[in-house]
Amino acid sequence: MCGIAGLIWKGGASSDIGTEMTQMLQALKHRGPDSTGFALYGKGEEGVRVLRFKVAEQEEMKTGFDIHKKAVERKEAVDARLLEMGAEITEKEDATEYAFRYHFKFDGDMTRLIDYIEDIDGVEILSVGKALELIKDLGDAAVVSDQYGLKGFQGTHAIGHTRMATESDVDIRSAHPYWAYPFNDVSVVHNGQLTNYWTNRRDLERRGHRFMSNCDSELIAVYIADRIDQGDELEDAMTRSIDKLDGVFTYLVATGTQLGMAKDVMGAKPMVLYESDEFVGLASEEVAIRSIFPREIDTWDPYQGEVKVWAA
């Protein structure tokens, strides 16, 4: 099943998207309680990048023997490599023992820096961006939101996901949203199954793209990244994906300034859309949108094969 949700405040208006997305995802909890993920887009500071990374899986932390020691070592290695590459860490935050949030300044080759950090065994970058903060962990929306202190997060748009694992493991690595490596601020959530995953994955891997998990949804993020790399606009990349990807899917993509949705040609997975002059809300079920708008609203379902993009 899986539940996905997205929201965008038009005209750059800022709101407490942390609380709003938590409510939306909590309303979709019954569609999949395995893990929950948020991609929140804040205002960001000029010249400052936000880095979210993890050094271990939650499961490992519970059952492993020397993982606590390793986690500390891995984090120290990340710090060292950031300094070595000439990045200046301005702020550090640790919500958990295994996931961290850094603010840093850097004006060199970003892809090189990302690759160098991920080269450390066990370290995975969840997101890098000026505005994007990607948080994902096991548990329902309320649990993850509390754990990482997301309530009160001010921003313009967000996407989120509650997962029922069907195609791969229940761990943070296979949880959504996926960050479209190496592009700053691009993230994807997906509801469905892709049937031509391996063909596309091998094709993209040959061209040097990185896959961190065996989750089919990661393909969408990598595919979008590949198209953007080749000069496509977000909307073109998404339109192209409808032919390129086989299977059933409804997915949402967010960039630093945009929010987009795409539906497969069969219209097999649900999506409810609410659009007003100042706000656009999307979710697998209307109850999610109603969790932030209790009043009566007019919603509709986009049709099969439809692609829509909104700007913040």
Added chain:
Amino acid sequence: MGSVTTSHEMGLHEEQLAGRTQQMFFSATEEENYTYPWSYEVDIEKSAEFDAAEMEISEINLKIRELMKSGHGTITVNNPRAKHSLGVGILNRLNLNFNGSLGYFGCGLIDGANIRISGRVGWSCAENMMAGTVVIEKNAGSLFGAAIRGGDLVCKGQAGARVGIDQKGGTIIVGGSVGAFTGFMMQRGRMIILGDAGDNLGDSMYDGTIYVAGKIASLGVDCVETEMTDLDRKYLQGKLDLYGMAAPNGIDNMVKLTSGKQLWNYDNLEPTEKKLVL
């Protein structure tokens, strides 16, 4: 008995559908009792109203049941807030009004209730409905009226994909457009679409009739256009008038679609099987 005469006057009982039928007709005057043992005797004049904003799904459905038990025949539910599975399994006459929107699986498995919804409905509304009416003022999700067997299901807005999939009877009316695979494997009954239809309309339909007023993206396998008869026009006029709807370019410009019956191979044996028989 007024309605029975009207339907006879409209010629609904004269039309002979080709092919074998399993549909059984019975007279409403017969002695036999066609109600369910667990249906309620209600008085349509006795009405009740409640607010469902803070109630759980099962609480709302139980409340409706309780009210029916105490003889209420007109029930209004305020603020359903797009919750799933509301108003399901009602097996007796009842005037049920929802002031707001329903989520998925609303009004499923009903037999005889008259339901009005002022908002929209999600996926699989009125699934397997046997009789009665469901009128929705706004949009509907996919799988609208899946496998319905009777009654009138009306959506005044647009509906999603696979409307009336596996329809086995009754009438589905959509005021706006419908998505892909509408009328997929339809077996009986009628569907009236006043907007456009998506790809593969009436794919693999066995029987039944689809009327479309707007553009058709593409027809599915074995769905063919046939000639409209006066009986069709009379029927469409009657049904649309009943719900205060109208074909945008007039009934004369609507298209009638039925099964081409090219896939009707039920009695034909496969070549290998023939050998066995012979």
